[in-house]
Amino acid sequence: MGRAPCCEKMGMKRGPWTPEEDQILINYIHLYGHSNWRALPKHAGLLRCGKSCRLRWINYLRPDIKRGNFTPQEEETIINLHESLGNRWSAIAAKLPGRTDNEIKNVWHTHLKKRVNKKQNNGGDTKDINGINETSQTTKHDEDKESMIVETTTSPQQFSSSITTFDISNNEIMSYEDISALVDESFWSDFVSVDNSNHHKEKKLEEDWEGLLDRNIKINSYNNSELYNDDMEFWFELFTSNRRIEEFSDIPEC
DNA sequence: AACATGGTCAACCGCTAGTTA
DNA sequence: ATAACTAGCGGTTGACCATGT
Numbered sequence: 001m002g003r004a005p006c007c008e009k010m011g012m013k014r015g016p017w018t019p020e021e022d023q024i025l026i027n028y029i030h031l032y033g034h035s036n037w038r039a040l041p042k043h044a045g046l047l048r049c050g051k052s053c054r055l056r057w058i059n060y061l062r063p064d065i066k067r068g069n070f071t072p073q074e075e076e077t078i079i080n081l082h083e084s085l086g087n088r089w090s091a092i093a094a095k096l097p098g099r100t101d102n103e104i105k106n107v108w109h110t111h112l113k114k115r116v117n118k119k120q121n122n123g124g125d126t127k128d129i130n131g132i133n134e135t136s137q138t139t140k141h142d143e144d145k146e147s148m149i150v151e152t153t154t155s156p157q158q159f160s161s162s163i164t165t166f167d168i169s170n171n172e173i174m175s176y177e178d179i180s181a182l183v184d185e186s187f188w189s190d191f192v193s194v195d196n197s198n199h200h201k202e203k204k205l206e207e208d209w210e211g212l213l214d215r216n217i218k219i220n221s222y223n224n225s226e227l228y229n230d231d232m233e234f235w236f237e238l239f240t241s242n243r244r245i246e247e248f249s250d251i252p253e254c
Numbered sequence: 255a256a257c258a259t260g261g262t263c264a265a266c267c268g269c270t271a272g273t274t275a
Numbered sequence: 276a277t278a279a280c281t282a283g284c285g286g287t288t289g290a291c292c293a294t295g296t
Contacts, residue, residue, distance in 0.1 A: 106263055
């Protein structure tokens with residue numbers, strides 16, 4: 001069996017993502033989900049390979065990503081899990097809500113590995129990692145885990161700390177309400193079960209998307225100072241509203 | 255001030271496993 | 276059964292930044 005080519009190398013853009021590309025990707029996934037990464041960039045109008053889009057979404061754009069420094073508790077968890085799981089970063093990430101395997105891998109190689117090695121060389125007192133007394137921290141640790149999960153879905157800071165923001169709330173570009181207007185109640189169930197032969201429905205979806213894309217590209221006015229404020233409000237509102245979270249959770253997992 | 259060095263992290267590469275036709 | 280394809284994973288790279296000399 002021959003290895004399938006990752007993507008068409010010719011004409012595919014590489015390197016850091018621009019805010020425009022991020023916005024296109026996030027808007028597209030809001031509308032259609034990501035059932036087929038390979039086809040996604042073509043339909044979304046992105047000059048990226050599907051793999052790159054997937055990585056960008058999973059490691060950076062996903063709404064439940066928790067940004068910022070790892071807490072001592074998280075670091076402790078990583079060290080403990082690494083001891084039992086080894087370099088299975090995705091398995092470790094599964095135990096840390098809002099953290100990606102890539103991020104955990106990075107923090108392991110840059111901080112934690114050294115710390116563990118040092119500890120082992122010193123004879124290793126495993127009770128106090130990062131200056132934390134494990135015994136006294138146990139209950140607090142569990143509480144922190146709980147609050148960590150809540151924060152993951154409610155804190156607007158995780159988005160404001162991100163380099164990239166999206167002006168989805170800006171009326172001139174594309175508000176969530178705009179997207180919702182395009183996406184009626186039955187959209188997701190219809191879309192998820194869409195029959196490939198149903199060209200009419202697909203055509204309509206394409207038209208909706210192209211209209212959205214057109215608007216965003218035409219405007220092409222990135223005023224970052226405004227963007228940050230509006231963006232933060234948007235995400236805060238989005239993730240503090242149960243109704244919206246439910247709607248958002250309809251995006252199919254891959 | 256200029257350069258060297260090391261740390262950080264986003265993104266890419268190549269492989270494997272799973273799924274579909 | 277198997278070829279073709281996709282998603283996901285872990286390792287690696289390279290750009291950028293901070294700090295040291």
